[in-house]
Every structure is written in C-alpha cells, then in structure tokens.
Amino acid sequence: MNKLTDHLIVISFDCLSEHDVPLLKKLPNFKSFIENSSYCTQVETIYPSVTYPCHATIVTGNYPNRHGIVNNTYMQPGRISPDWFWHRHHIKGTTLYDEAKKAGMKTAALLWPVTAKADIAYNMPEIFANRPWHHQIPVSLFNGSPRYQLEMNSKFGHIRNGLSQPELDDFVLESTVETIKTRKPELMLIHFVDLDSQRHMHGFSSEEAKAALQRHDKRLGRIMETLKEAGISENSTVAILGDHSALDESKVVKLNVLFKERGLIQTNASGKLTDWKAYCKSCDGSAYVYINDPDDYAAKNEVSDILAELLQNERNGIETVITGSEANEKGADGTAFRMLEAARGFYFSEAIEGDYIEEVTDEDAKTKKYTLACHGYSPEKEGYHTVFFAAGKGIRPGFSIKSMHLVDEGPTFARLLGLDLGDTDGFIIEGILDI
Template identity: 70%
Template sequence: MNRLTDHLIVISFDCLSSHDFPVIKKLPHFQELLKRGSYCPNVESIYPTVTYPCHATIVTGNYPKRHGVVNNTYLQPGRISPDWHWHRRHIQGTTLFDEAKKAGMKTGALLWPVTAKADIDYHMPEIFANRPWHHQIPVSLMNGSVFYQLDMNRRFGHIRNELNQPELDDFVLESAVHTIKTKNPHLLLIHFTDLDTQRHYHGFSSEEAMNALKRHDNRLGRLLAAVKENGTSDNTTIAALGDHSALDETTCIQLNVLFKEQGWISVTPIGKVTNWQVYCHSCDGSAYIYIRSKSDKDLTKRVNALLLQLTREEENGIEQVLTGEEAGALGADPHCDFMLEARDGYYFKENLEGDFLHHVTKEDVRAKRYTYACHGYSPKKENYATFFAAAGKGIRPHQKIPAMRLIDEGPTFARLLGLDLGDTDGSVVEGLLTEERE
C-alpha cells in the first residue's frame, strides 16, 4: 500500500468538543491548520466516552468491546485509587504504533494512554505512581524509553509541577518540540490534558476552560513551527483531534451505597470491601453493573428490578438501563450485567459511604472529591460530539466532512502511512485524503 505521507503527528487535545469549534476557528494556529487542511466538526465518540477507551480506539479503529479497554480503570471494588489500563498489553489486536514499528518506521508517544511497555522508540507513557511506595519518575522510566525520558527530564523537568496543569502539558509540549526537531519520528502521538482538567474542576464553559483552549492554540503553534523549522513541512501530516466532549453536572449517583444497604457489598468498619455480589463500576456519565455470580438468576432479577424502579423517578438521575447484550451492541463491555446512562446534570461514582444522591458543593470540588463536569455518557447524546482536523501531506485541503466516527480515525491514519490495521470497526474517511502520493 502506498504511503500518502512520510511523517504523521497526531495531537490529542483531551475533551476538545464540537462546541469548541466556534472558539478555536478564531484562534490563530487552529485557524492556520483549518485553512490549510480539512476538518469534521461532528465526530461521534465511543461508549463509554472516557479517555483510555477512546485513545485505544483511535489507534486501533475498534470499539472497546473489541480492543478490550472498556473503562479507564480496573474493576477493583472498594479501592480508593483503582489501577488504570496503562499498559499496551490491555489492548487486544494490533495498533497504529505496532504496525508503524513493523514497517521500520521511527515512532514516538508522549503521555498517550494505554502505551506503557509498548515497543515505541521515543516513549514517555501516561502512567501514575499509584502506590504509597512508588515515585513518579521511576514508574515512568520503567514503562517507557529510559534514556529518552531521562534526557527530556534533564532538559525540561523544571517546568513540571508534579502532575498539575497547565505545567504538565507545557512539559509535554517542550518534549514534543525537541523530539520533532531532533528525532523526526515517522509517527508521533501526543496527548494533552489541560482542557479536560479545567472542565472537570471548573465547568465546561468556565473561564479556566476557555483559557486552556488558548493555551492549546499556542501549543499547536509551537508544534507547527517545529515542523517548519525541521524542514519537513512538505512531507508531514498534522492531525488535531478530541477524544470526547463533556457535560456539566451537579449531582452524583452513588449506587454502591444502595447495594451495601441491600447486603450485596460487605465492608469492614474502616470501609474496606471484604465481599461483594453486585458492584457499580463508574464511567462517570455512565456505569457498568457487575454481578459476581453469573449463575444467580434470582439476584440478577432483583438487581434489575431495583434499577428499573430507580429510573421511574427522574430525580434519581438514571436515564436508561441497558442489558450487557445491549451495551455490547453499542461497543461497550458485553460482559457487564447492566449498563446505566445518567441523565443530564448527573454522574456516577463508586463511593460506599454517604447518600445515594450527593449534591456537589464547591468544597467537594476544591478537595477534588467530586467534579463540576465530566464525560463517559453515551455518544448518542445530543450535542455531545468531538472534533477532528488535519492538514499537510496526503490531506485534501478545504474539505468539511459533515460527520465521522472516532473508530474511523485509526484506519485513516494507517492509510496515510501506508499501513493496514486489518479488519476494523471503522473505515478510512476517503473524503479527507488525496487519491495517491504526489
């Protein structure tokens, strides 16, 4: 298969929404990308619309039920800070970076989710120090490119303020610019989370979120400039995209509180889970319900009856109850017993203590116990799309694609690099691409 470009840089602006288009089209560097290239203001994400499943979808072209990353976190009932699906081994099947490496291309990834321990040449994985005895730098080093990360930390580590934003994205930016100028990889994946963080803790349309969009525009400008300075503009494609949108919320649904009252979750006096039969695994705007014993049909009926009873009153915040089969048909985890969709203004948490419904306060958000906005809702929700734009080699200029899907991005990127992801849920967006290499 012919390559349409020599270099592909994929920039994920976490939580970039279709609603941001009227803002970013007026910002100078997004404006430059849009003038040179093509875009889609209406990209349908996947279910659940959370970061790790979304990013696994972007590099595989598949829905979560096929690539296996069905939520950000493991199912670890009662754990205050569950482990995330950080590692490449969690993705079933091949990926864009795997195929690029097989083809002899140089690859890079900066804080791209679900890549820890991946075979990537210049690699700084997104992985947290999630144990009291862990330290962030050794954890990152052990799961990515050791000498590359040491060099980036030596050069730019002073910019970071632990994992706080916007300093973390500023560190990633400087590392990415240096990588473009000195390593010139054929495929570079970059993940920025500043906007997502601001929306969680200040609200979707907050001043803080709008300022993050402006910072992202400056970051995009620095990356565009790095490609020009490197002399590879004519042979490079740059894609800027979002993974999901977000919605404001005011009330948290804490179903495990009810499950504990029903005797389906047992805890010690200090709140440690000792046994569970039914558990709500949050995806924020949606939630999986898992029943431990699949053969207990009576328990399944009782859980179903409770959930349906809760949906009858709008103030309980549950909009829809899906079976595992119905969830799988939408691309989510078919092994769940039920999947719940929250109403607008509501979201789910896994807390075992407190009230079933918790109204979020400023103190809650300041302490980072709860948020003002989140995602994870069904991609079919109205006005809940994300965004895609690309420019450069292999991209037709001045095309507006009315609608596409997140699952289409991986196959389209593979086509640009002359790679094949195999049989995928998504398909190449032909309207974005030139017919053949010039």
C-alpha cells in the same frame, strides 16, 4: 500500499468538543490550521466515552469490546484509587504504532494512554504512581523509553509540577518540540490534558477552560513552527482531534450505597468492602453493573428490582438502563449485567458510604473529591460530538465531512502511512485523502 505522507503527527487535545469550534476559529493558530484542513466537527465518540477506551480506539480503529479497553480503570471493588489500563498488553490486536514499527518507521508517543511498555522508539507513557511506595519518575522510566525520558526530564523537568496542569502539558510541549527537532519521527502521538482537567475542576464553559484553549492554541503554533524549523513541514501531516466532549453535572449518583443497604455489598466495621454480589463500576457519565457470580440469579433479580424502582423517578439520576448484550451492540463491555446512563446533571461514583445522591460543591471540585463536568456519557446524547481536523501532505484541503466516527481515525491514519490495521470496525475516510 503506497504511503501518502512521510511524517504523521497526531495531536489529541483531550475533551475538545464541537462547542469549541467557534472559539478555535478565532484563535490564530487554530484558525490558520482549520482554514487549510479537511475536517469534521460532528465526530461520534465511543461508549463509554472516557479517555483510555477512546485513545485505544483511535490507534486500533475498533470499539472497546473488541480492543479490550472498556473503561479507564480496572474492576477493583472497594479500592479508593483503582489501577488504570496503562499497559499496551491490555489492547487486543494490533495498533497504529505497532504497524509503523513493523514497517521500519521511527515512532514516538508522549503521554498517549495505554502505551506503557509499548514497542515505541521514543515513549513517554501516561502512567501514575498509584501506590504509596511508588515514585512518579521511576514508574515512568520503567514503563517507557528510559534514556529518552531521562533526557527530556533533564532538559525540561523543571517545568513540571507533579501531574498539575497547565505545567504538565507545558512539559509535554517542550518534549514534543525537542523530539521533532532531534528525532523527526515518522509517527508521533501527543496527548494534551489541560482542557480536560480545567473542565473537570471548573465546568465545561468556565473561564479556566477557555484559557486552556488559548494555551492549546500557542502549543499548536509551537509545534507547527517546529516542523518548519526541522525541515519536515512540507512532508508532514498533522491531525488535531478530541476524544470526547463533556457535560456539566452537579449531582453524584452512588448506586453502591443502595447495593450495600440491600445486602449486595458487605463491609467491615471500618467501612471497607469485604465482599460483593453486585457492584456499580463508574465510567463517570455512565456505569457498568457487574455480578460477582454469573449464576447468582437472586442478586440479578435484586439489582433489576432496584433499577426498576429508580427509573420511576428522573430525580434518581438514571436516564436509561440497558442489558449487557445491548451494551455489547454499542461497543461497550458485554460482560456487564447492566449498563446505566446518567441523566443530564448527574454522574456516577463508586462510593459505598453516604447518601445515594450527593450534591457537588465548588469545594468538592477544588479538593478533587468530585467534579463539575465529566464525560463517559453515551455518544447518542445531543450536542456531545468531538472534532477532527487534518492538514498537510496527503490531505485535500477544504473538505468538510458531515459526520464520522472515532473508529474511522485509525484506519485513515494507517492509510496515510501506507499501513493496514486489518479488519477494523472503522473505515478509511477516503474523501479527505489526496490519492
């Protein structure tokens, strides 16, 4: 299969929404890019619409139940800070960067989720020091490309302030610019998190979120200018995308509190979980309910009774309940007993102490106990689309797509590079391609 471009740069602006488009069209670099792009402002995301499943979908063209990344974090009942699906080995099947590597292409990824220990030439994976005895730098070095990361840290590490934003994205930007200039990768995956962080902490339409979009505009401008300076602009394709949108919320639903009251979760004297029959695993705006023993019909009946009671009053914060098989049909984890969708204004926590519903305060957001906006909701929620823009070599400019799905992006990227992801859930968006 002939390739349509020599360099593909995929820029994920985490939490970029359809509602951001009017502002993007006023910002100089986004405006210029959009005017020369083919695009879709009604991209349907996946379920659950959280970052790690979304980014695995983008590089595989498959739904979570097929690529295996069904949530951000592991099912680790009782752990205050569960581990994340950081590592490539969690993804079932091939990926865009695997196929690029097989074809002899030079690959790079900067903070792209689920790439720890991936076979990427220049890899700076998104992974956190999640144990008290861990330190961020060795954790990153061990799970990515050590020499490359040491070089980026020695040049730009002074910009970072731990995982805080916007400094982390500023560090990623400088590393991106340096990588384009010195490596000229044929496939480059970049993940910026500034906007998502500001929305979590301050709300969807906050001034802080608008400021993040303005910073993203400058970051985009730097990347586009660098492609020109590196002499590869004419032979490059740039894709700008979001992974999900977000919704404001002010109340936290803590279903595990009820499970504990009904004897489905046991704790010791200090309140630590010691055993469980049923557990609510949060995906923020949605949640899975798992049963420890699949043959425990008493637990299943108890959970069903609890959920039936809660559904009678919308103030309990649960909009819908579906079965595991119904969740599987939507591309989510079919091994769950039930999947729950939060009502607008609510989201789920795994906490097992306190009240069933807790109000979120500004102080909670400042201390990162809770958030003021989140994602994870059903893609069927109204006004919850993300976006996709592509411009450059191999792209027909000015082509507007009425609707598409997140699973379509991977196959389309593969076609641009002359690669094949095989039998995927998504389809190539051929209308935007200059074939």
